[in-house]
Amino acid sequence: MSLFFDLLSGSMMITGLVFFVGTVTGMLRFPDFYTRMHAGGKGDTLSTILILLGAAIHVFEDFFYDPLQWGVLLVMVKILAIAAFIMLTSPTSTHALMRAGFEDAHEADETVVDKDQDGPSLEELQSGTWEERS
Amino acid sequence: MIWQLDLILLIFLVITALISLRVRDLLGASMVFGIYSFLICLLWAGMGAVDVAFTEAAVGAGVSTVILVATVYHTRRVTGGHKRASGMKLLSLLLMLVLGGVLLHASGDFPALGDPTSPANNHPVAQYYIEGSYQDTKVPNLVTSVLADYRGYDTLFETVVVFVAGIGILAVIGVPTARMRREEVCGDTAQFGEDSDLIILQTCRLVVPVLQLFALYVIAHGHHSPGGGFQGGVLFGASYILLALSGGLREALRRLSESMSFRLAACGIVIYAGFGLLCMALGSSFLDYAILDSILPGGVAKARSHSMLIVEAGVGFTVTTILFVIYANLATRGKLEGGL
Numbered sequence: 001m002s003l004f005f006d007l008l009s010g011s012m013m014i015t016g017l018v019f020f021v022g023t024v025t026g027m028l029r030f031p032d033f034y035t036r037m038h039a040g041g042k043g044d045t046l047s048t049i050l051i052l053l054g055a056a057i058h059v060f061e062d063f064f065y066d067p068l069q070w071g072v073l074l075v076m077v078k079i080l081a082i083a084a085f086i087m088l089t090s091p092t093s094t095h096a097l098m099r100a101g102f103e104d105a106h107e108a109d110e111t112v113v114d115k116d117q118d119g120p121s122l123e124e125l126q127s128g129t130w131e132e133r134s
Numbered sequence: 135m136i137w138q139l140d141l142i143l144l145i146f147l148v149i150t151a152l153i154s155l156r157v158r159d160l161l162g163a164s165m166v167f168g169i170y171s172f173l174i175c176l177l178w179a180g181m182g183a184v185d186v187a188f189t190e191a192a193v194g195a196g197v198s199t200v201i202l203v204a205t206v207y208h209t210r211r212v213t214g215g216h217k218r219a220s221g222m223k224l225l226s227l228l229l230m231l232v233l234g235g236v237l238l239h240a241s242g243d244f245p246a247l248g249d250p251t252s253p254a255n256n257h258p259v260a261q262y263y264i265e266g267s268y269q270d271t272k273v274p275n276l277v278t279s280v281l282a283d284y285r286g287y288d289t290l291f292e293t294v295v296v297f298v299a300g301i302g303i304l305a306v307i308g309v310p311t312a313r314m315r316r317e318e319v320c321g322d323t324a325q326f327g328e329d330s331d332l333i334i335l336q337t338c339r340l341v342v343p344v345l346q347l348f349a350l351y352v353i354a355h356g357h358h359s360p361g362g363g364f365q366g367g368v369l370f371g372a373s374y375i376l377l378a379l380s381g382g383l384r385e386a387l388r389r390l391s392e393s394m395s396f397r398l399a400a401c402g403i404v405i406y407a408g409f410g411l412l413c414m415a416l417g418s419s420f421l422d423y424a425i426l427d428s429i430l431p432g433g434v435a436k437a438r439s440h441s442m443l444i445v446e447a448g449v450g451f452t453v454t455t456i457l458f459v460i461y462a463n464l465a466t467r468g469k470l471e472g473g474l
Contacts, residue, residue: 092337
């Protein structure tokens with residue numbers, strides 16, 4: 001059973017690290033502001049939560065073998081609270097940054113713009129000149 | 135403590151310090167400075183100074199970054215373009231190199247971290263705190279008992295320093311006429327966060343109450359875990375700053391106006407100093423809580439513990455309100471209108 005907990009928490013942490021590598025790669029390699037923020041927002045949130053969950057499971061193991069250790073359970077609850085907090089705030093801060101970039105008229109890279117699309121271009125949206133066609 | 139981790143953190147610390155000096159864009163520099171603060175916070179946590187790390191995370195990495203950004207927003211964003219180093223700069227560089235060399239040389243004589251035979255650990259006062267603190271005050275967290283009881287004077291004047299900082303900022307950039315006008319503006323009932331983004335607004339509405347509750351927990355639980363008046367106060371102040379950032383400064387000021395802030399800040403100091411005076415009135419010396427045994431329940435040690443809680447609450451009042459006032463004034467150039 002101990003092996004089960006170790007494997008579970010270890011694999012979660014390692015998966016989190018893998019996503020972190022993806023996040024960093026995306027932040028460095030993606031062509032423009034919006035795609036970089038996309039990588040940062042998604043990868044960062046998921047990997048942080050995964051690592052925190054791994055830590056929570058690792059702590060829970062102690063409680064599992066000795067249910068009288070209420071303090072340990074409290075630590076786990078605190079870690080889970082941090083995870084919930086990250087899940088709420090990290091995407092929001094990414095959104096805020098993205099929004100600020102949008103209002104600051106950051107340009108999108110032409111390789112990621114879908115030219116065949118019927119909708120408005122980014123510039124039209126930013127300047128507010130686009131009106132929905134009926 | 136893992137020395138490899140410390141080494142990595144230290145290297146990053148030096149790198150971020152150099153970057154924050156080199157970057158021309160002041161906004162970027164203040165953000166790098168936030169990272170620097172956070173790295174220092176990790177180092178302190180690694181050394182076991184968790185209370186200090188907590189304060190650094192809340193003040194250095196959190197609020198001071200916001201305050202720096204607010205300042206940069208109203209001043210120039212790029213530093214002046216001196217392409218070539220002037221003589222004065224070279225002189226100061228030379229002085230810094232000499233000073234740094236001396237400090238580096240002297241650091242070799244430091245006792246090792248956690249060395250039990252070092253003078254700091256051998257001093258009878260430190261010995262007394264470590265051995266007698268719990269019997270004296272029934273507070274498990276040594277830092278709190280030293281901060282709020284044994285060295286209560288220091289903390290009282292630290293709180294006064296925070297208060298004076300708030301007054302100083304008001305004196306330098308406060309605009310009296312606009313201030314009076316604003317009192318009328320605040321009378322109308324504008325909707326909370328009319329022109330802000332829905333997602334940010336709702337998240338902040340969810341987070342702010344939790345943050346404030348956590349701040350109260352940090353103040354009250356400082357006896358048992360890292361935390362106390364300063365850390366809790368900073369968190370509480372940060373919750374108002376978050377409110378101002380998401381829903382507009384006017385809404386935050388409607389909940390905690392500037393005049394009310396200063397009243398509460400003064401209240402905090404009055405609570406602290408008044409508690410000291412109460413001890414004098416009962417026939418002991420200033421801030422000697424043991425005498426309060428006759429008023430507070432639970433014996434001499436518990437009386438000291440309870441007094442610490444009240445004193446920490448006073449510190450919390452002052453820190454909370456002064457931080458918010460500093461932000462509100464810096465973000466609006468003292469006009470208290472508009473904001474970031």
